[in-house]
Amino acid sequence: MAKETVLIAMGIALVFSSNAFSQGKIESHEAVDATKIKIQTEEEALATDLKLVAKAKGWTIEEARADYNAAAAVGAVAERLAKSHPDLFVGSVLSEQPGGTPSLYVKGTAPSLVYNLLAESKIDINIVDHQPFSFLELESRAYQIQSNLKELGYKDFATSFDFRNAGRIDVLVAEQTDKLNFPSQVVSELPISLQSNVNVTISKKPVGIAELAFGGMRVLDDNTFECTSGWSVENSSGTTGVTTAGHCDGINQIDHPPYAYHPLVHKGQHRGAWGDVEWKTSTYTEPAQFYADQNNNIRNVTSLEARANISIGESICMFGRSSNKRDCSLDVSATSVSCTFNGINTQRLVRMNGDVTIGGDSGGGWSFNYKAYGSHVGDCGGLNVFSVADLFDEALGVTVRVQ
Incomplete structure (x- = not known):
């Protein structure tokens, strides 16, 4: 024993x-x-875990379970799309309402194969297509900006992207005494091809801890x-x-x-x-x-x-x-x-x-x-x-x- x-x-x-x-x-x-x-x-x-989620968010156990089931359903579809067609996959988002209809984001016009995947799921899923970039393309853009910032001498920063806002790249930069600390100036230092739809925020506190x-x-x-x-x-x-x-x-x-x-x-x-x-x-x-x-x-x-x-x-x-x-x-x-x-x-x-x-x-x-x-x-x-x-x-x- x-x-x-x-x-x-x-x-x-x-x-x-x-x-x-x-x-x-x-x-x-x-x-x-x-x-x-x-x-x-x-x-x-x-x-x-459902009890802890419900308590933290003021939900009933039934609402927490419905949200869990929605995440599992849309996640399974997203995973299959990402594996079979990474050029189409952008991401998935749960509803703000517990157990509400989740959304699957797709680059360009969603082809029939996407609708076929959704038909196999057990719940309704919204398709949000006509997105400008795939998940992998957004990652690549964010990494390019990260590399540029490092080359420019920035030391403490973070990059991410919000595919819900047309693939916006979010950049958080800690203030540095040797750098110009205005968002527009940071954007202007990036390559022209990466300056569109970039949101820069300057932080007075350390970023990465x-x-x-x-x-x-x-x-x-x-x-x-x-x-x-x-x-x-x-x-x-x-x-x-x-x-x-x-x-x-x-x-x-x-x-x-x-x-x-x-x-x-x-x-x-x-x-x-x-x-x-x-x-x-x-x-x-x-x-x-x-x-x-x-x-x-x-x-x-x-x-x-x-x-x-x-x-x-x-x-x-x-x-x-x-x-x-x-x-x-x-x-x-x-x-x-x-x-x-x-x-x-x-x-x-x-x-x-x-x-x-x-x-x-x-x-x-x-x-x-x-x-x-x-x-x-x-x-x-x-x-x-x-x-x-x-x-x-x-x-x-x-x-x-x-x-």
């Missing part, structure tokens, strides 16, 4: 922190009663608590391990309650085109499970959210060992954000519409029910951002373990 519990603990997902590189020496270890660790059924997990503290467990650097673990992963040769944020340098221990700290060995790190993530391995085979909340409820990982399946307005939950509370109050506000963290351009992040993390949560898992969405990075322009779990293969050559 003790061995089984250790293996369960080793499978847990990382947590995140919100205060930049917040670290604190752990003076004591609060023991956790192993008999109180429980594996939630998928029905229990879904009921818990990384947040430190496996899934759902504390990870440490020589007994100093820095970040949270995220997801159990596996590479092509069968080596298993656990992820945390890429900026969590020096991590060599994991705290799996109710046992002592356990050593971790570094395997790989990525900070750049595919997010901010790294992975470690231990002496155990890390199972496809994660701690979901402060009550030591453990969930199995049964699926991975495809990147194209993530919709604007979709609710996703976060649990960090530092904040120590499962929070389902935030919705997706952007599906591809580039943000500069400590001078490193970090791309393809998902941004939420608020900030619910504290120092020590970096690396922690964003999830819903039994599904893995991503790993926490920090704040970008005051809003939480995470690396997409579906891109771990590109970033590290590993995939999230599922049952």
Whole structure:
């Protein structure tokens, strides 16, 4: 029984922190009663998350479930379109009304194949076609602007795009004493081909703030608590391990309650085109499970959210060992954000519409029910951002373990 519990603990997902590189020496270890660790059924997990969403948004459980079903339906169609016709796919958006009709955005005039995909879904979906750019084209434009800003000497900035507004590129730049800090001046420095439909905002505060503290467990650097673990992963040769944020340098221990700290060995790190993530391995085979909340409820990982399946307005939950509370109050506000963290351009992040993390949560898992969405990075322009779990293969050559 003790061995089984250790293996369960080793499978847990990382947590995140919100205060930049917040670290604190752990003076004591609060023991956790192993008999109180429980594996939630998928029905229990879904009921818990729907209840948290409903409470946070003032909805009924039925409204939360309807919104969840709408996200699943439009997400499935979006994912299929993105795979088969990336030149047409732009994105998907949920209704402002819980469970209302979601929308699928399409470049140009929607051909019959798009209507055929919608006919197979279980709910009504609006088609918003005649969009000027595809998702991949918008990403490319945003990355070009990011590259231009770096070449121009800007050090702390973020770029994203709003496909709901004709593919507008949004740029957030922190004030610099050696630069002219007016939006129109920033736009004028860009290539003429990129100056149209660009919205620049100047921030008096730092833009990119990384947040430190496996899934759902504390990870440490020589007994100093820095970040949270995220997801159990596996590479092509069968080596298993656990992820945390890429900026969590020096991590060599994991705290799996109710046992002592356990050593971790570094395997790989990525900070750049595919997010901010790294992975470690231990002496155990890390199972496809994660701690979901402060009550030591453990969930199995049964699926991975495809990147194209993530919709604007979709609710996703976060649990960090530092904040120590499962929070389902935030919705997706952007599906591809580039943000500069400590001078490193970090791309393809998902941004939420608020900030619910504290120092020590970096690396922690964003999830819903039994599904893995991503790993926490920090704040970008005051809003939480995470690396997409579906891109771990590109970033590290590993995939999230599922049952």
